[in-house]
Amino acid sequence: MVLTRRAVRAARSLITRLPVELLDIIIRYLSFEQTAAMCQISRLFNALATPILYRSVTFNTDEGLRAFLNTMNRPLGASLVPHIQHFALPRAETLYMPKLVADITASLLPLTNLRTLHLATADEVSFITLLRTAQFPHLTRFATSVQSETSEAVYDFLQRHHRNLQHLDILHAGPVEIRSPIHLPHLRSLYTTDLMLSHLNLEEAPLVELRIYNIDAEPARLHPNSIDPSTARRVRNVTLLCRYISVDTFDDVAKGFPLIDKLEVQAIDLPRLITADEIIRIGTHLAKLTELSTLNLDISAADKMSNEGDATILEWYGACKTLSSVTFGGKTWLREKDEWSALCEDV
Structure with a gap:
């Protein structure tokens, strides 16, 4: 059956009369592609779908990462900041040149609602500026690799976020210099090397x-x-x-x-x-x-x-x-x- 234009408009009108809370629940069940398509329907659906679309920012390709960074550099980027709660670098082979690392850092620093941050990459990438300055009050899950030259920055980052962290993935490559054991009182899951365990204070952790x-x-x-x-x-x-x-x-x-x-x-x-x-x-x-x-x-x-x-x-x-x-x-x-x-x- 082919709907007439009037029938299509009537169906859309019916959908828009549904409570916003119900529409929000429906959109949460859509795939990423379907949610992105919802943004093109109307201003109402764009307003409802955009926060869900950007809540979890992950990438299947390097092009996706670069597209995200370009979006964050535009005026639209500021409106997306409150919605982003989860960020993970792409698993693909990415060449992290200093300019790309700087762009990623600039996009991440304003994300005060961030709950998950996955910085572990195939290569040893140094996000020293981010680790030294970032403050994510709601961060509960963090993944990174630590090297001798970044160990101090990682230490400072964990010290600032230790009270909220519940899940930690931290691997090291080569000798690591940690001033004193890092207290993690709420940690529930840990992925690390055996040698790294000696740098973590887990006495109170519900591990x-x-x-x-x-x-x-x-x-x-x-x-x-x-x-x-x-x-x-x-x-x-x-x-x-x-x-x-x-x-x-x-x-x-x-x-x-x-x-x-x-x-x-x-x-x-x-x-x-x-x-x-x-x-x-x-x-x-x-x-x-x-x-x-x-x-x-x-x-x-x-x-x-x-x-x-x-x-x-x-x-x-x-x-x-x-x-x-x-x-x-x-x-x-x-x-x-x-x-x-x-x-x-x-x-």
Whole structure:
């Protein structure tokens, strides 16, 4: 059925008579492209859709970043400032020349309603001016990489925002100089390197999720004093990302985080192959994790045992009776009562 022009105008008139609050809810369910199209319909829909369109500023391409910076440099940019709450640099390979870094900094500094700031990039980009001067009163999530030349600026930034931060991703490349441990009393999730933990004061933090990233060739290990014991007992999810997985890593986790509910060990390069003896040793360490329910391991059995996957799961379940989900060797097993079954095979 083809609507007449009068019918189209009547439909649009009906929509505009809906309460603004209802229109706002409807627009929130639209895709980015649909929301952008809404801005072209009328002044009313432009006023309703624009705040939603710019609430979260992320980029799929470098061109998107440059288009955003051009918009912020125009008179329209000032009206967008109150709406922007989340900002993340593009994951694409971007050449961050000094002029581009300066433009990004100038666009970010006025964003006083910012809640999420993701500055981690593929290259080591120094946003020193932003880190030294920015003040975001509502910032709860922050991601960056720190180098020796930016460590002081990162320290100052975290000191200014430490009371609101709940999620922190902070990786370091090379030696880092931190004057004193940074107090983060409200931190709930942390993604960092083991060595960086010593620069963070987490004694009061309600830390629930911890992700440790290790890029060294040596086996990933957790230092005994890397985190306060009382804080470690509050952690429920632990993820280790490393180049080389050692069985001793499981011992470190069992000693440091005995009450975790979920453990993931991911290989940065190729999955690790373990022997039958190592499977038994892992089970010995799992026995110390009294509340572990989910175990995701990016490893496979090297020995050609009969029903090797099922045998391994039963071995670990015998050691840790709280297990209910295990991913191992490209498959996932789920437990219903005391029966295990393979759910799927990863592609």
